[in-house]
Amino acid sequence: MNRLKDTLIVFALLALFFVVPQSSCERVSSSYTEIEPIMVHENGMAYVSMNECASCHADIVEQHLQTSHFNTSSLSDFSDQLELFVEGVNEVQLADQSVGEFVFEEGVGRQRWYERGASVPILDEPMEITIGSGHRGQSFLFWNEQSLYQHQGSLINARDQWINSPGYPSRMIGKRPIFPRCLECHASYAKQEHSTLARPSNTYVNREVLFGMQCQVCHGEAIDHVRHHRQHPEDLEAQYILKYSDLTQKQRIDACALCHSGTRAAKWDADARNFVPAFSFQVGDDLDAFFEPDKIDEKALQEVDIHANQVKLLMSSKCFQESEGMDCATCHDPHAQERGNYKKFSAKCISCHAAPKHSTATLNTTDANFEDCASCHMPFYESKAMQLELDVNALTPVRIRNHLIAVYPNKS
Secondary structure, three states, X not given: OHHHHHHHHHHHHHHHHHHOOOOXXXXXXXXXXXXXXXXXXXXXXXXXXXXXXXXXXXHHHHHHOOOOOHHHEEEOOOXXXXXXXXXXXXXXXXXXXXXXXXXXXXXXXXXXXXXXXXXXXXXXXXXXXXXXXXXXXXXXXXXXXXXEEEEOEEEEHHHOEEEEOOOOOOOOOOEEEOOHHHHOOOEEEEEEOOOOOOOOOOEEEEEEEEEEOOHHHHHOOOHHHHHHHHHOOOOOOOOOOOOHHHOOHHHHHHHHHHHHOOOOOEOXXXXXXXXXXXXXXXXXXXXXXXXXXXXXXXXXXXXXXXOOOHHHHHHOOHHHHOOOOOOHHHOOOOOOOOOOOHHHHHHHHHHHOOOOOOOHHHHHHOOOOOOOOHHHHOOEEEEEEEEEEEEOOEEEEXXXXXOOOOOOOXXX
């Protein structure tokens, strides 16, 4: 009897050894636990957890977790921002004298909106989802059953100031629906209910939203890739995954242009009698098949708003037009948080412009800083589209770096 018991214990220990996932590709056994998708796209693509990616690409994933792309949406957490809810700084007054109050109760941040002179709020909802990485500002969403709405109050992080959300009039609206097209550039995927031209929907099946820009947004479906390399750790050539080196220049640019080429109108699908739904485009597709073409010509270039259409501005630059194969990743590492690293970006410039020639007049009138090329050649401009109500009924434009690389007279 004891021998049988000992034998069963040995088999149990062996079973544990073979089913526990390993922490790196080198140690993965040929016996492995089946990977379960965390969400499935309407087109059938299965999303896997980023933990699966980190098992082999830990350093890259760790870097990506610090980027604005990944942190563009998340579940709200105000545990280290309690100073925002102190009386005296936790209110916003609009032009119609309605008031927004921001409170932190039982571990949850809430917005309460009061009509003029009222003591009872007409809207009292939690801030459940945060939109924005926090570099400039953040807006907040809440659920009403399975429908998603934006709060009227937003946060300017640099000033620790609550404001009327961009795009809202200076009077109490309270909330506005968040449609899938809004989420397309702030989440990896959201499972939407069917929308029509006559009745767009802000309702999402089982509240399924995959927050942040995760690995598969750019690298495509990864479940077969993970399966293969878990079962064949000796195979060091990436299999069953999208490789950027295999994409054309246009395909690489389209991957970024989905969110960085302005508010292009979605294509009309005559067969479905509806617009092409959000989250339809996948990296490697032709973006022009999903959105109306960007018809901006050179004459209209000066009217392109600096806020969103960075791709059009870049592609209009001589730097782009006279370079072979240039794309966004020529200068940007999408896996790393590079904001403010002017020396690194300037090194990219100098890799092509090894001996930049500045005129005597330029050297006499500007501080030609070879460790910060962008200050002169990609200066900040004020956005016409993105403006903030920092004071009641007074709009302040956001300053954003121009991606039209050029020689600018006395810009900084």
